Amino acid sequence: SSTIIIITMPPVSKETQTTATVAVATAVVSAAATYMLTKAVEERRVTKLRQVAHEEQTKIRASLAAAQKARGEPAGTVVPEIDMDKVYLWEVENLGARFASESKGGENRMAASALPSKRGSVPPDFFRTVSSSSGFQEPVRETDYNHLLGMKDCILADIVRKPGDGKGSTTKAYVRAGPRKVLHFDPKKVNAAIVTCGGLCPGLNNVVREITNSLYQLYGIEGTVYGIRGGYKGFYDPDLQPIKLTPEIVENIHHEGGTVLCSSRGGFDLEKIIAFIEKHDIKQLYVIGGDGTHRGAFAVHEGCMERGMNVAVAGIPKTIDNDVDYIDRSFGFASAVEAAQAAIRSAKTEATCNLPNGVGIVKLMGRSAGFIALHATMASGDVDLCLVPEVPIVLEGEHGCLPHLMRRVKQQGYAVVVVAEGAGEEILGTSAETDASGNKILPKIGEFLKDKVTDYFKQQGDVATVKYIDPSYMVRSIPANSSDSLYCMQLAQNAVHGAMAGFTGFSVGLCNNRMVLLPIPELVATSPRKMNAHGRTWERVLAVTRQPNTVPPLKDGEVDTYDSHAPMLR
DSSP, X not given: OOOOOOOOOOOOOHHHHHHHHHHHHHHHHHHHHHHHHHHHHHHHHHHHHHHHHHHHHHHHHHHHHHHHHHTTOOSSOOOTTOOOOEEEEEOOOBGGGTSOOTTSSXXXXXXXXXXXXXXXXXXXXXXXXXXXOOXXXXXXXXXXXXXXXXXXXXEESOOOOOTTSSOTTEEEEEEEOSOBSBOSSOGGGOOEEEEEOSSOOTTHHHHHHHHHHIIIIISOOOXXXXXXXXXXXXXXXXXXXXXXXXXXXXXXXXXXXXOTTOOOSOOXXXXXXXXXXXXXXXXXXXXXXXXXXXXXXXXXXXXXXXXXOOOEEEEEEOOTTOOSSSSSOOTTHHHHHHHHHHHHHHHXXXXXXXXXXXXXXXXXXXXXXXXXXXXXXXXXXXXXXXEOTTSOOOOSSTTOHHHHHHHHHHHHSEEEEEEETTTTHHHXXXXXXXXXXXXXXXXXXXXXXXXXXXXHHHHTTOOOEEEEEOOHHHHHSSOOOHHHHHHHHHHHHHHHHHHHTTBOSEEEEXXXXXXXXXXXXXXXXXXXXXXXXXXXXXXHHHHHHXXXXXXXXXXXXXXXXXXXXXXXXX
16 A cells, blocks of 8 residues: 655745845855855956066066076077078179289278269160360268178078978078278279160169169279170171260160160071171170079170170179069069059949949069069959969869859959960960060060950850950059169179179179178079969968959868078068
């Protein structure tokens, strides 16, 4: 049998219920307050401990820094995984190893020579006429250089390091550019020649001007500076007589685009160039041009050495495409990128104002490297698609540029495209024809892209209004902007400093933001350079345009071995 027990509780009054509720609430509030108070006290205790620890660490770091300073060591923490014990200097040939110094050990001082009291009339083709009877004479002034460099002063090349990068404890280094203590040439006996070769570039006149001014105003030469007209053929073509350059003649040429010496492609004839050098007793030859022009300059250097001629040959890298290796950038590149902005703005205006579905396409220079297109795209911020030679073009499909353009048009009502002239060879094929410099004749990627955009919209049952702009020659024929003007002055002055010290077979450039002298064979060996498609520059472009990335991914275990030799471009 089962027993059931029933317990009867007396009824609870409302007053009792209220009292219990208040008690529970009070207990909860008290517990919460206790918890918050305890937490606050603990947080203050932890914060105090952290402050004490920070102060102790600060004292330790200060003590270590003081000890390092006392030992002549730099501040910072030693990274044991990164070490450097061997520096391999890229030697630049010096004439002093083969020829006696013509200056007889003369020390280098900044000599601002007096302007002549009688100046002949200036050639009327691109300059004003100067009075020949002013009678004004400036005093000769000499100033000591603040810093004179040694022959082994250098700039380290491989400045980007990380533990385990495989570079070991060695690095190459470049000869630092600048005035040396002892001159190889006697300024009283120096005749020089300047030649511009290849395509135009902003800043050519600046370089010609500053080489001339440096020779006369820094070194006080008493010889003649010949401006060779029309590129290499100007050394021997009877229709292209050289111009005698002076500070008065070049005074205002930097305000104009192009080159007052004119330029051309090809025309290299070593024997005839050597004959000109011998006839006019040229001691220094300054060659302004790209990698092909520099190969010619080095051939002249070699020819002079073989014939026992005491002649310094100096190069100044010129490439609108910014594709000469090792240097941070080429002169004129920044000006070209700036000039390209006007074309991109025009393309955007055309695309936004022409209905329906406006698309503006801008073709910029960039034969094998798309640096102008890339930097113009990033600087603009208005570009929806950037196509360059280093990245394959995919027209349709998941990663196609045409579907991307249609999406952008539908999202914002228009789209802007920037394409480098050398892009799309994987689609259009490679031409077998070449120009006078041996460069391939490029297919017409701009017109091709315009037709493809129009056809794609039509296939989708829609209409595109496409406007095509080709400003290529406009961006290279402008005067240099202020940044490039300063850069050209630095290049020209350091080329003259190098030649006067007897260096030869070299080119001058900015490496790791320092002016250096580079052996021409090393400079041209890996030129023209290209953008690293797996590098950060392309990532930045993708962030601006939001276009699909068509760069083939690295395979498992594959390592990106690209090296532009210019850390700023990686």
